[in-house]
Amino acid sequence: xxxxxxxxxxxxxxxxxxxxxxxxxxxxxxxxxxxxxxxxxxxxxxxxxxxxxxxxxxxxxxxxxxxxxxxxxxxxxxxxxxxxxxxxxxxxxxxxxxxxxxxxxxxxxxxxxxxxxxxxxxxxxxxxxxxxxxxxxxxxxxxxxxxxxxxxxxxxxxxxxxxxxxxxxxxxxxxxxxxxxxxxxxxxxxxxxxxxxxxxxxxxxxxxxxxxxxxxxxxxxxxxxxxxxxxxxxxxxxxxxxxxxxxxxxxxxxxxxxxxxxxxxxxxxxxxxxxxxxxxxxxxxxxxxxxxxxxxxxxxxxxxxxxxxxxxxxxxxxxxxxxxxxxxxxxxxxxxxxxxxxxxxxxxxxxxxxxxxxxxxxxxxxxxxxxxxxxxxxxxxxxxxxxxxxxxxxxxxxxxxxxxxxxxxxxxxxxxxxxxxxxxxxxxxxxx
Amino acid sequence: xxxxxxxxxxxxxxxxxxxxxxxxxxxxxxxxxxxxxxxxxxxxxxxxxxxxxxxxxxxxxxxxxxxxxxxxxxxxxxxxxxxxxxxxxxxxxxxxxxxxxxxxxxxxxxxxxxxxxxxxxxxxxxxxxxxxxxxxxxxxxxx
Numbered sequence: 001x002x003x004x005x006x007x008x009x010x011x012x013x014x015x016x017x018x019x020x021x022x023x024x025x026x027x028x029x030x031x032x033x034x035x036x037x038x039x040x041x042x043x044x045x046x047x048x049x050x051x052x053x054x055x056x057x058x059x060x061x062x063x064x065x066x067x068x069x070x071x072x073x074x075x076x077x078x079x080x081x082x083x084x085x086x087x088x089x090x091x092x093x094x095x096x097x098x099x100x101x102x103x104x105x106x107x108x109x110x111x112x113x114x115x116x117x118x119x120x121x122x123x124x125x126x127x128x129x130x131x132x133x134x135x136x137x138x139x140x141x142x143x144x145x146x147x148x149x150x151x152x153x154x155x156x157x158x159x160x161x162x163x164x165x166x167x168x169x170x171x172x173x174x175x176x177x178x179x180x181x182x183x184x185x186x187x188x189x190x191x192x193x194x195x196x197x198x199x200x201x202x203x204x205x206x207x208x209x210x211x212x213x214x215x216x217x218x219x220x221x222x223x224x225x226x227x228x229x230x231x232x233x234x235x236x237x238x239x240x241x242x243x244x245x246x247x248x249x250x251x252x253x254x255x256x257x258x259x260x261x262x263x264x265x266x267x268x269x270x271x272x273x274x275x276x277x278x279x280x281x282x283x284x285x286x287x288x289x290x291x292x293x294x295x296x297x298x299x300x301x302x303x304x305x306x307x308x309x310x311x312x313x314x315x316x317x318x319x320x321x322x323x324x325x326x327x328x329x330x331x332x333x334x335x336x337x338x339x340x341x342x343x344x345x346x347x348x349x350x351x352x353x354x355x356x357x358x359x360x361x362x363x364x365x366x367x368x369x370x371x372x373x374x375x376x377x378x379x380x381x382x383x384x385x386x387x388x389x390x391x392x393x394x395x396x397x398x399x400x401x402x403x404x405x406x407x408x409x410x411x412x413x414x415x416x417x418x419x420x421x422x423x424x425x426x427x428x429x430x431x432x
Numbered sequence: 433x434x435x436x437x438x439x440x441x442x443x444x445x446x447x448x449x450x451x452x453x454x455x456x457x458x459x460x461x462x463x464x465x466x467x468x469x470x471x472x473x474x475x476x477x478x479x480x481x482x483x484x485x486x487x488x489x490x491x492x493x494x495x496x497x498x499x500x501x502x503x504x505x506x507x508x509x510x511x512x513x514x515x516x517x518x519x520x521x522x523x524x525x526x527x528x529x530x531x532x533x534x535x536x537x538x539x540x541x542x543x544x545x546x547x548x549x550x551x552x553x554x555x556x557x558x559x560x561x562x563x564x565x566x567x568x569x570x571x572x573x574x575x
Contacts, residue, residue, distance in 0.1 A: 375441060380497045382439030382476050383530055383548075384469045391473075409473045412443045414495050 003119040003151065004112070007259050008314045012307075015315070018259055019054040022287035027051055027060065030293055033078040036071055037295065054262065057285060062271070063297045065098065068238065072096040079103050079291045089137040090237045100139075100237045103291035107146065110240050113257050114147020117246030120255060120312075121208050121231040123177050125152030130173075130204070132166055132180035132188075133211065135159040139241025140211050144179045147243065153177070160184060163191045174203035182214040182222060182230070186354065189225040200227045208233050210242055213301075213322040215340045217347035218354060219251075232321055238297055239284050245319050250311050253318025260288050263317060264296070265305045268326050279304050279323050300326040302338075330360055330426060332367045335404045339425040342371060345397045351379030352394055355416045362430040369406045371398060374413050433568040434502040434552055436484040441497035442468075442475040452477060452496060459490045464575045465546070467533040478533070480505070480546065482573060503548050504555055505567040510536055510543040518545060518564055525558040527551070537575060544575070 002008050007015075027048055030037040041048060044061035051059065068076050073096075077084060084101040102110065123129065129148050133140030141159055148155045156175055158166055166188060170178075178185070185207055192199045204226055210233035222230045234254050235242035244261055245254035256263045265280040266273055274280030282299045303319040310318060324338030331337070339358060346352045353374040361368050373394060381387055387410060395408040442448045449468070456463060462482040469476045481487045484500055491498040508514035515534070522529065530548040537544055544567060549555040559566050 375497055377497050380439075380441050380499050382437075382478060382499060382501050384471055384476055387441075387474065387476070388471060410441075410443075411474075412441060412448075412495070413497060415443060415445075 001119045001124055002313065003116040008116065008255075008257070008316060010259075010315060012315055015259060016054055019262060019287060020052065022259075023054050023057060023262070023285070024051055026285075026287055026289075026293050027295065029290070030078050030295070034076070036067065036076055037078070040067075040295075057262065057264070057296065058273070060285075060295050062283065063294045065238070065298075065300070068098050068100075069096050073099040074101065076294075077101045077292050084291050086142075088139045088142075088237050088241065090139070098237065100241075101291045102240075103289075106240070106289050106291045109260060109288060110143055110243060111146035111150040113240065113243035113260065114143055115151040116255075116257055117233050117243050118144075118147055118151050118153070118177075118208070120246045120248040120314075121177075121233070122206050122229060122249055123148075123151065123153060123208075126154075127177050128154040128156065128173065128175035129177040129179060130156045130158055130166070130170060130175040132158045132160055132178065132184060133242075134161075139235070139237045140179075140181075143235070143241040143243060144208070163188055164195065167192055167195065167197055170203055171197070176203060177206045177208065178204040178228070179208040179233075181211045182209040182218055183212060185209055185222050185226065185230070186218070189222070199225050202226055202228070204228045206231060208246075210234055213324065213328075213338075213340050215344045215347065216321070217344045221347055221354065234301075234319070234322065236299055236301075238294060239286060239299075240289070244284065248310060248312040248314065252310070253306050253320055255310065255314050255316045255318055258316050260286070262287055263305060263319065265303060265319075266298075268298075268302075274304075276307070277304055279320075281326055282319060302326060302329070328426065330358075330428060332360060332369050333404050335402060337369070337402055337404075341401050342398055345401055346373060346394070349394055349397060351376045351390060353413065355414075356425070357416050358426045360426070360428045360430055367430065369402075369404065371395075371406055371408050372411045372416060373408055374416055375410045377413060433504075433556065433566050435480065435505050435546075435567065435569060435572065437501045437503045437546070437548075438479045438481055438484050438487045438491070439499050439501055440477040440479075440491055442470075442477055444470075444473050444475065449475070449477065451494070452491065455490055455494050456481070456487055459486065461487045461490060464572060465533075465535040465544075467546075469531065480572065480575075501548065502552055503546055504552060504559070505544050505546045505571075506559055507537070507542050507544055507565040507567050507571075510541050514543055515545060518559075521558060521562045521564060522547075522555065525554075527555045527558060539574070 086102045090098045131144045135141030207230045219230045231247045233246045235244040245256045262285040264283040268281040282303045286293045301322045302324045307317045355374045357372045359370040391408045464480045466479040532547045534545045
């Protein structure tokens with residue numbers, strides 16, 4: 001089912017008119033309402049009168065996370081506070097958290113794009129959904145909640161955590177749809193195993209997973225363990241939260257509802273448009289948001305984009321799974337390293353759990369990469385040399401992917417911190 | 433006659449050995465002997481205990497990676513040449529030792545040699561044939 005067939009299947013040419021009109025309208029709205037953008041537009045010497053088409057978008061300045069932090073808490077909002085109906089906050093690792101505000105219209109938009117995402121994933125009105133994303137300041141829980149209500153699903157607002165209770169609810173209520181982070185889906189599978197619950201017999205047939213990057217191999221593992229269709233949903237609170245893009249049943253890229261969120265992929269160094277198929281940083285412009293519209297927001301997520309029409313009938317472009325983050329990406333001895341590359345390797349090695357941590361250290365001017373990998377119980381040998389061989393095998397596999405040397409260290413199961421939200425994959429001890 | 437040894441994976445982290453030994457003590461598992469094989473990153477604790485199944489359960493319930501391995505223990509006189517005599521037999525019969533350790537029996541003037549072989553049954557047959565006493569599970573209680 002396609003939630004809004006008229007828009008989602010519209011020919012790109014017709015859609016372009018809508019995008020162009022909306023872009024003109026939003027930049028003029030922001031010029032009137034937002035002192036931050038007035039300044040930004042002035043500094044970039046953009047002549048707003050000349051912004052007539054969506055093709056003119058590259059004359060507009062970028063927005064970066066620092067713009068939000070510098071105007072903490074509400075400075076980036078275009079709408080007056082009296083028009084803001086909801087606020088969400090995402091934790092930052094440094095400085096002030098990021099605060100986002102939604103007007104009434106923005107909340108409706110949010111529900112709309114999530115309803116589209118849910119349909120993309122295969123949910124239909126009447127389905128029951130177990131939402132195991134955190135509710136509260138995090139956008140995951142409430143975003144899925146609003147969209148599910150709009151689509152006409154029965155919502156079980158579990159929030160994250162209390163894994164045993166999640167599993168009991170699944171067994172007793174038999175919801176067909178699960179929404180949570182992919183790492184939590186795996187964590188629940190582990191717990192199910194410990195409790196003697198046959199995960200393959202679960203009621204979940206569709207899993208909508210997001211809020212952290214995950215690999216194709218991790219998808220296979222989740223699908224195998226739970227016997228469900230694992231669908232990737234993408235979003236970031238600055239744009240709206242989840243619902244910025246979502247896979248359809250083809251699982252060949254995430255559809256971006258580009259009538260409302262206009263995507264560009266740029267080379268993060270030159271800031272020029274990346275060549276098609278070449279990974280670059282995703283940049284998003286919100287074409288209709290009123291509370292906190294953003295122009296050309298640099299997401300820091302690395303993706304590729306594909307404008308070909310999808311087999312599902314939707315005409316929107318599709319972004320790849322997030323390949324990495326411009327800020328999660330670590331450069332070790334000149335090589336770009338993404339945690340997902342290491343995850344992919346581990347998932348393909350029998351005996352290694354996809355729970356890992358990457359430690360980067362600088363020793364006498366040379367960067368060293370150490371990967372902690374949890375040892376799977378069934379793979380334990382009481383012979384040290386066997387375990388050493390296993391370590392070496394993993395490091396060889398990783399080396400063949402990254403083409404730099406790594407040291408692998410086996411650690412006890414469950415010793416790497418599990419998170420019910422995002423996990424801390426990289427510890428960079430270098431003082432750069 | 434084979435004896436059951438309990439092996440535990442120990443991450444190279446402060447207090448991990450103590451944790452393992454402490455929980456076994458709390459559950460009244462009697463450790464007859466132990467040895468640790470290690471490299472820079474981790475260790476493998478190998479133990480002969482009075483009740484291997486119980487030890488395994490206790491360790492696993494505390495999230496240790498533990499397993500059970502069959503080993504062969506032989507008894508030799510605790511004097512010079514005791515170990516050499518056994519190794520000579522094994523060498524002569526081309527029995528490959530994966531690892532070994534030894535301890536002294538309290539009540540008798542004997543030493544116990546613990547072996548892990550790639551082919552346990554062949555090793556036992558060779559030892560028996562050469563009149564080297566292979567220790568049974570029942571003997572463990574007396575150590």
